[in-house]
Structure formats: structure tokens, C-alpha cells
Amino acid sequence: MPNLKHNDTVRQVGGALLATGAVLAASALYAKLRTRQAERNNPPQGEFIDIDRVRLHYIDRGTGPAVVLVHGNGSMIRDFELSGIVDRLAQTNRVIVFDRPGYGHSDRPDFRNFDPRSQAALLRRALLRLHVEDPVIVGHSWGTLVALWMGIMHPNAIRGLVLVSGYYYPSLRLDVPLLSLPAVPYLGTFLRYSISPMMGRLMWPLIKRRIFGPPSTPEPFASQYPVWMALRPGQLYASASETAMMQGAASELAPQFDRLKVPVTLVAGSADRLVSTKAQTQRLHKAIRTSKLHLIKGAGHMVHHEAPDEVVMAIRETLKEPAPSQPRLSGAANTTAHDLYGTHKGISHG
Numbered sequence: 001m002p003n004l005k006h007n008d009t010v011r012q013v014g015g016a017l018l019a020t021g022a023v024l025a026a027s028a029l030y031a032k033l034r035t036r037q038a039e040r041n042n043p044p045q046g047e048f049i050d051i052d053r054v055r056l057h058y059i060d061r062g063t064g065p066a067v068v069l070v071h072g073n074g075s076m077i078r079d080f081e082l083s084g085i086v087d088r089l090a091q092t093n094r095v096i097v098f099d100r101p102g103y104g105h106s107d108r109p110d111f112r113n114f115d116p117r118s119q120a121a122l123l124r125r126a127l128l129r130l131h132v133e134d135p136v137i138v139g140h141s142w143g144t145l146v147a148l149w150m151g152i153m154h155p156n157a158i159r160g161l162v163l164v165s166g167y168y169y170p171s172l173r174l175d176v177p178l179l180s181l182p183a184v185p186y187l188g189t190f191l192r193y194s195i196s197p198m199m200g201r202l203m204w205p206l207i208k209r210r211i212f213g214p215p216s217t218p219e220p221f222a223s224q225y226p227v228w229m230a231l232r233p234g235q236l237y238a239s240a241s242e243t244a245m246m247q248g249a250a251s252e253l254a255p256q257f258d259r260l261k262v263p264v265t266l267v268a269g270s271a272d273r274l275v276s277t278k279a280q281t282q283r284l285h286k287a288i289r290t291s292k293l294h295l296i297k298g299a300g301h302m303v304h305h306e307a308p309d310e311v312v313m314a315i316r317e318t319l320k321e322p323a324p325s326q327p328r329l330s331g332a333a334n335t336t337a338h339d340l341y342g343t344h345k346g347i348s349h350g
Contacts, residue, residue, distance in 0.1 A: 028193055028194045030198070031193075031194075031197035031198060031231065032193075034197070034201075034228045034231075035197070035228050035229075035231065035232045035233075037228070038226050038227075038228035038229045038232070039229070039232075041226070042078070042226045042229050044057055044105045045059060045077075046058050046059035046060070046077070046097075047059075047060065048105075049126055049129060049130070051122055051125050051126050051129065052112070052122065052125065053109060053111075053112075054101055054106075054107055054108075054109060054112060054122060055106065055107040056098055056099065056101070056106045056107075056122075056126055057077070057098070057099040057104055057105035057106045058077075058096060058097060058098045058099070058126070058130075059077055059081075059086075059095075059096070059097050060094070060095075060096050060130065061086065061090040061094070061095050062089065062090030062091065062092070062093050062094050062095050063093075063094050064092050064093040064094055065093055065094070065134070065135075065136070065159070065319050066093065066094045066095075066096065066132045066133065066134065066135035066136070067089050067093050067094070067095050067096070067135060067136050067138060067315060067319070068095075068096045068097075068098075068123070068127065068132065068135045068136070068137050068138065069085075069086070069095065069096070069097040069138045069140075070098070070100065070123070070137065070138065070139040070140065070143035070144075070146050070147050071097070071098075071099075071100060071103070071140055071141075071143050072139075072140045072141025072142045072143045072165075073141060073142035073239050073242045073243060073246075074103075074230055074235070074239040075103065075140075075141075075230070076099050076103045076104035076226075076229065076230070076235075077097045077098070077099050077104050078104070078224075078225060078226060078229075079140075079221075079225065080097050080140075080304065081097075082220045082221050082224055082225060082305070083220075083221075083302075083304040083305045083308055083311075084220070084308050085304055085308050085311055085312055085315075088308070088312050089312065089315065093319070094132070096127070096130065096132060096135070098123060098126065100119060100143070100146070100238075101114050101119065101122070101238065102114070102234055102235060102237065102238025102239075102241075103235055103238055103239075104229070104235075108234065108237070108238050114238075114241070114242075115245055115249055116142075116145035116146045116148075116149050116249050116253065117149045117153075117252075119146045119149075120146045120147075120149035120150040120153060121149075121153070123146065123150065124150060124153070124154055124157075133157075133323075134157065134158070134159045134323040134324055135158065135159060136158075136159050136160050136161070136162060136315060136318045136319055136321075137150050137151065137158055137160075137161050137162070138161075138162040138163075138164065138315060139161070139162075139163055139164065139166065140164045140165060140166075140304060141164070141165050141166065141167065141274075141275070141301065142167065142242055142246065144163040144164065144165075144166030144167065144168070145166070145167070145168075145246075145249050145250070145253060147161050147162075147163060148161065148163070148166075148168075148253060148256075148257075148260070149253065151260055151261075151262045151264070152256050152259050152260060155260075155261040155262050155324070156324045157324060158262045158324065159262070159263075159318065159319070159321050159322075159323055159324065160262050160263035160264070160265065160318040160319075160321045161260075161262055161263070161264045161265070161318075162265045162267065162311075162314050162315050162318050163264065163265070163266050163267070163281075163284075164267045164268070164303055164304060164311060165267070165268050165269065165272060165274075165275060165277075165281070165301045165302070165303055166266075166268075166275070166280060166281060166284070167246060167250060167275050167280055168250060168253070168254065168257075168280050168281075168283070168284045169250055169254055169279065169280060169283060169284075170247040170248075170250045170251045170254070171247070171250075171276070171279060171280075173246075173247065176243055176244070176246065176247065179239075179240060179243045180240050180241075180243045180244035181196075181240065182196050182236045182237060182239075182240035183237055183240035183241040183243075183244050188237065188240065192233035192236045192237055193233050196231075196233075196236050197228075197231040197232075197233075197236070200230075200231045200236070201227065201228070201231060204227055208221075208222070209273075210273050210274055210301075211273070211274055211300060211301045211302050212300045212301070212302050212305070212306065213269055213271040213272075213273075213298055213299050213300025213301075213302075213306055214271055214298065214300070215298075215306070217305075218305045218306065220305075221302070221305055257284070257287055257288060260288060262324075263290070263292075263318060263321045264288050264290070264291040264292070265291065265292045265293075265294065265314050265315075265317065265318050266281050266284060266285050266291055266292065266293045266294065267281075267293075267294045267296065267303055267310065267311055267314050268280075268281035268282075268293075268294075268295060268296070268299075268303065269295075269296045269298070269299030269300045269301065269303045269306065269307070270295055270296065270297050270298060270299065271298055271299060271300050272299075272300050272301045273300055273301065274300075274301040275301060277295070281293070281295075282295075292314075292317070294310055294313075294314050296310050
């Protein structure tokens with residue numbers, strides 16, 4: 001009798017393992033098919049440049065004073081395009097947008113360190129190769145860490161910084177350990193090629209609600225953003241890696257803020273659910289007395305989609321700053337920072 005019970009248990013465990021394996025295999029196959037389809041439907045629209053054995057994909061549009069857009073974690077060039085700010089800026093300016101390493105169509109080779117400081121140096125070398133002079137660097141979310149290092153390391157080559165919905169100071173984030181799992185050796189590889197793409201797709205509606213403010217997701221992003229491009233194993237690895245290093249990167253960067261010599265404009269939404277505007281953007285505004293703050297009432301983390309007019313206005317204000325080769329206003333003349341509480345169509349203030 002005990003042997004019969006033991007055999008039943010073995011069969012049940014074996015059946016459960018087989019069923020689990022079948023589900024994982026099916027999930028992996030489905031994710032592979034969807035990501036291949038996404039790559040076919042979203043071929044590279046720009047050019048490629050090889051910098052220190054890293055192949056970067058970028059777009060370069062328009063003419064005039066240069067604006068460089070640096071996207072956030074989990075994103076890609078397409079995010080900025082769908083917001084409309086690329087087309088608007090390209091009417092009067094040269095606009096360069098990179099897929100950061102591991103995102104979109106850019107490589108992220110294992111032999112390189114891709115912390116924000118290293119990425120800032122990489123993009124700087126790319127801009128030199130592209131003959132981009134005196135640009136305004138616009139960073140969104142995680143991309144603000146890269147933009148800040150560019151401003152700190154190359155003050156004589158940067159016209160100014162526009163930092164949108166940034167993360168600047170280390171803080172307790174309960175979501176970091178979970179979101180970092182796809183970057184863990186061995187376990188992460190298994191997750192990226194099996195469970196994580198499907199979980200990411202199932203959670204996508206919740207993610208959109210978190211990154212956008214109280215109103216619904218803007219239609220261009222909701223219908224055209226290539227979700228499965230963001231769920232490919234390589235991009236999941238890049239995103240998880242940057243999540244894991246986020247707090248450490250902010251800890252390293254925060255003591256360097258006193259070294260900033262370039263004009264800084266801060267843009268954030270008052271209803272950001274992903275990054276605390278008060279604890280991050282408004283704190284940095286107080287630390288950098290010469291900064292300008294555009295606080296968009298009712299907007300969430302994706303301010304460039306929810307309030308593109310205000311973001312473009314902030315960029316154009318920064319473009320009016322003298323080029324690094326020209327004399328700039330002294331710190332004393334710039335100490336009166338202003339707050340702009342903007343309103344815009346489609347944003348609920350209730």
C-alpha cells in the first residue's frame with residue numbers, strides 16, 4: 001500500500017513537471033515568434049555607427065543648432081518619435097536620437113561596462129564622429145543620468161541640459177529586486193528566453209497606467225509603440241541591468257552635481273507615479289540654484305507624450321543659451337530660477 005501511494009506521488013510530480021516544461025517551452029516559442037515578427041515589422045529607420053566595437057543605431061534629422069535626445073530604461077528611439085517632439089524640433093534644428101546600447105537596434109556587447117558614465121563617454125565619441133557641435137542634451141528618466149555625466153565631463157562642449165522625469169538621488173525602491181532578475185547570471189538567461197517576455201506582455205496595460213498620468217495613454221503610443229521589440233531577450237537584459245545599477249549610479253552621481261557648469265532645465269509631471277517628482281526633480285532644483293523648473297501639473301512620467309508643447313518649449317529656451325565657446329551669464333545673474341505650472345489639453349487636473 002505505501003508503495004502504491006509513493007508511485008502515485010511520483011506520477012503526480014512527474015506529470016506536473018512535464019506540464020510545466022510544456023508551458024515553458026510553448027511560452028519560449030511564442031515569445032520567439034512574436035519578437036521575430038516585431039523585428040520584421042520594425043526594421044532600422046536610421047543609420048549605424050561603430051564606436052569602440054559598439055554598433056549604435058541612430059536617426060539624424062533636420063538642420064540647425066543640435067538637440068540630442070537620450071531615452072530612458074526599457075525604451076528606444078521610437079518612443080521619442082511617437083511623442084511628436086522629434087518632428088517638431090527637426091523643423092528648426094538638427095535632432096539626433098540614439099538607441100542606447102541594448103535597446104532598439106543597438107548592440108550591447110558583454111565586454112563593455114554600460115553604466116551611465118560609460119554611456120555618456122560612448123555617446124560623446126559618437127557625436128564627435130557625427131560632427132555635432134554645442135548640442136542641447138535632453139535626457140528622459142534613466143537617460144537623465146547619462147545626460148548629467150555628459151554635462152559634467154564635457155562642459156565646454158554642451159550648450160545645456162534638459163532633464164525630463166529624472167532619477168537623481170538613491171531611494172528605496174521595492175520593485176528593483178524583482179525587475180533586476182532577468183540580469184542575474186544563469187537564472188536571468190532562463191527568464192529572458194521563457195517567462196519574462198510573456199509576463200511583460202501580460203503586465204503591459206499595468207505598466208502603461210503607471211508610466212502615464214491619470215489620463216489614458218496617448219493614442220500614438222498606445223497603438224504604435226512596438227511592445228514586442230521591448231520584450232526581446234537582449235533588451236530585457238539591458239533594462240534589468242540598468243534597473244539593478246540605478247541606485248548605485250545615482251549614489252555615484254549625486255556628489256558631482258556641484259561640478260555642473262552648464263545650464264540645466266528640469267521638466268517633470270506633478271502626478272508621476274514611477275519617480276517621485278518631489279524627492280527627485282524638485283530636490284535637484286533646490287541643489288542647483290541656477291536651474292529652471294517646468295513642473296507640468298497633472299502629467300505623469302511620460303511628460304514628452306502628455307505635454308509635448310511644454311517639453312519643446314523647455315528645449316527651445318535652452319537652445320537660446322550661448323554656445324560653450326561664447327561667454328555665459330554668471331551664476332549670480334542666473335540665480336532666480338522659475339517654476340512653470342503648465343496646463344495642457346488632454347490632462348485632467350481633478
